[in-house]
Every structure is written in C-alpha cells, then in structure tokens.
Amino acid sequence: MTLEVPKDHPRYESLITREKIIEGMHQKIVAEAGLIAHGRGEAFDYILGESTPSFALHQEKLAVITLLLADHPIISINGNVAVLCPQEIVQLSQKVNATLEINLFYRTQEREEAIERVLKGAGAQEIYGIDPKTQESIPEISHQRRIVDSRGIALSDCVFVPLEDGDRTMALKKLGKQVVTVDLNPLSRTSLAASVSITNNIIRAVAEMVAFAEEFENLSIQELEIMKKQLNNKKLLQEALKFMSSRLEELASEKNI
Ligand code: PTJ
Numbered sequence: 001m002t003l004e005v006p007k008d009h010p011r012y013e014s015l016i017t018r019e020k021i022i023e024g025m026h027q028k029i030v031a032e033a034g035l036i037a038h039g040r041g042e043a044f045d046y047i048l049g050e051s052t053p054s055f056a057l058h059q060e061k062l063a064v065i066t067l068l069l070a071d072h073p074i075i076s077i078n079g080n081v082a083v084l085c086p087q088e089i090v091q092l093s094q095k096v097n098a099t100l101e102i103n104l105f106y107r108t109q110e111r112e113e114a115i116e117r118v119l120k121g122a123g124a125q126e127i128y129g130i131d132p133k134t135q136e137s138i139p140e141i142s143h144q145r146r147i148v149d150s151r152g153i154a155l156s157d158c159v160f161v162p163l164e165d166g167d168r169t170m171a172l173k174k175l176g177k178q179v180v181t182v183d184l185n186p187l188s189r190t191s192l193a194a195s196v197s198i199t200n201n202i203i204r205a206v207a208e209m210v211a212f213a214e215e216f217e218n219l220s221i222q223e224l225e226i227m228k229k230q231l232n233n234k235k236l237l238q239e240a241l242k243f244m245s246s247r248l249e250e251l252a253s254e255k256n257i
Pocket of ligand 1: 030031033034035036037038039040041042044078079080084103104105106107163164165166182183184185188200201202203
C-alpha cells in the first residue's frame with residue numbers, strides 16, 4: 001500500500017478502496033483509465049449516500065433472478081472488478097452457476113495474467129477469455145472487447161458486465177443476449193441500455209447479490225418467474241434518478257448548508 005491511512009480518518013473506507021485501485025494499477029491489474037472510472041463512480045456514490053437504497057436492493061434481486069433463470073450465464077471481469085470484490089464475484093459465480101470470463105477494454109496479456117492470478121487466489125476454478133485457442137471476435141464491437149471466449153460470452157444468453165462501456169452492452173443486446181450491469185452512473189449508456197441495471201457501488205452490490213443468490217437457491221423456476229414479473233428494470237432505473245435528485249434537493253436545503 002502506498003499510503004498509510006489512519007483508522008480514525010473520516011474517509012477511511014473510501015481512502016482504503018482508492019489505495020487498492022492505485023496498487024492494482026501498479027500491479028498491472030487495473031488499467032490507468034480504471035482510476036478515472038473509479039473517481040467518477042465515487043462522485044455518484046457520494047450522491048447515493050455511500051449506502052444501498054431500497055431501489056438498488058430490488059435491482060439486485062432482479063439481476064440475481066435473471067442470472068439464475070439463464071441457461072448459460074457468464075460474468076465478465078475487468079481490472080476494477082478484480083481489485084474491488086474478487087472473493088464476492090467468485091462466490092456469486094458459484095451461486096448462480098456462471099463462469100467468469102476476463103474481457104478487457106485495455107487488453108494486454110500481462111493484465112490478463114495478473115487478473116487470472118487474482119481470481120484464482122480468490123477461489124475461481126475455471127476462467128474463460130485467456131486461452132487464444134478458444135477466442136473469437138464479435139463483429140459488432142470495434143475495440144479489444146470484441147475478442148470473447150467461444151465457450152463463454154459467445155455462447156451465453158445472459159452476460160453480467162459490471163463497470164462496462166456502452167458499446168459492448170449495446171452489441172451484446174443486439175446479439176440477443178440479456179445484459180446485467182452495475183454502474184453508479186444511472187445515465188451512462190450501459191445503465192440505459194442494459195436489460196437489468198444496478199445503480200450501486202459494486203463493492204456493496206456483489207456482496208448483496210451473493211446473499212440474494214443464497215436466499216433464492218431453492219426456489220423453482222416458476223417461483224423465480226413470478227418474482228421477476230414483479231420487478232421492472234426501467235421503473236427501478238427511474239427510481240434511482242429520482243432518489244439521487246431528491247437527495248441533492250435535501251442536501252441543498254437550509255438545514256444542511
Ligand atoms: O479493465 P479494463 O481494461 O476492461 O477497463 C475497465 C474500465 C472501467 C477502465 C473501462 O471499462 C471503462 O473505461 O469504463 P468507463 O466507460 O469509464 O465506465 C465505467 C463506469 O463504471 C462509469 O460509469 C462509473 O461511474 C462506473 N463505476 C466506477 N466505479 C464504480 C462504478 N460503478 C459501480 N461501482 C464502482 N465502484
């Protein structure tokens with residue numbers, strides 16, 4: 001760790017997370033642009049109040065149900081995700097029966113190997129996306145993320161793509177796949193285009209998704225379908241924006257400033 005963060009610092013958790021991202025960049029896990037993405041996420045988390053509102057719990061439930069109902073779910077991993085919640089994302093993959101696939105925007109072999117080590121260290125058994133023999137290209141995407149695993153994203157009917165750029169979300173949707181995402185910015189192109197958007201910090205979201213997956217593991221397909229019908233992605237995304245806007249109103253009131 002590059003900075004010794006005092007335990008009594010009022011921003012302790014946030015500073016520790018920031019240090020993890022910086023350290024992850026030095027270890028070639030996180031892309032340089034991952035630091036910029038993290039800062040953008042932090043700003044939205046501030047507006048959210050750095051805790052999980054009830055609408056986000058509903059979004060997470062919908063995401064878990066969608067993954068549980070999928071025939072071939074895949075969880076796409078990038079550098080930020082690998083550093084922020086490695087154990088939780090591996091647990092989630094086991095609970096919803098989804099294989100992990102490393103898929104990078106700023107793709108290098110060094111980064112792929114570093115991320116593979118992190119995931120294996122967190123307990124992952126099988127990891128797609130790193131074997132050149134099983135790679136293929138999605139023509140709808142022009143950048144590095146077009147390279148996917150023929151056993152994984154290429155085949156899947158549902159892809160969980162946390163902290164994603166908008167292009168791939170739209171391309172995956174065009175290919176008929178369901179896309180689940182976590183993005184603190186409810187107005188990002190990914191949040192707007194995904195089949196299920198979670199407006200929450202990935203650190204809280206994935207831990208809460210693991211708990212939902214445990215709660216739902218013995219439910220039948222019919223029971224899951226009934227719960228799914230009661231949750232509406234578009235309405236929940238609207239709730240996210242309304243929540244943020246009313247929190248800003250409240251923070252701007254006389255009693256707070
Ligand atoms: O590891 P790579 O090479 O695949 O690159 C990963 C990044 C994140 C750099 C790449 O996907 C990228 O450039 O993403 P964007 O377009 O910056 O989008 C990242 C989104 O994630 C932004 O909308 C942020 O608000 C959001 N975000 C950042 N940190 C968090 C977050 N959302 C949830 N939790 C976070 N901790």
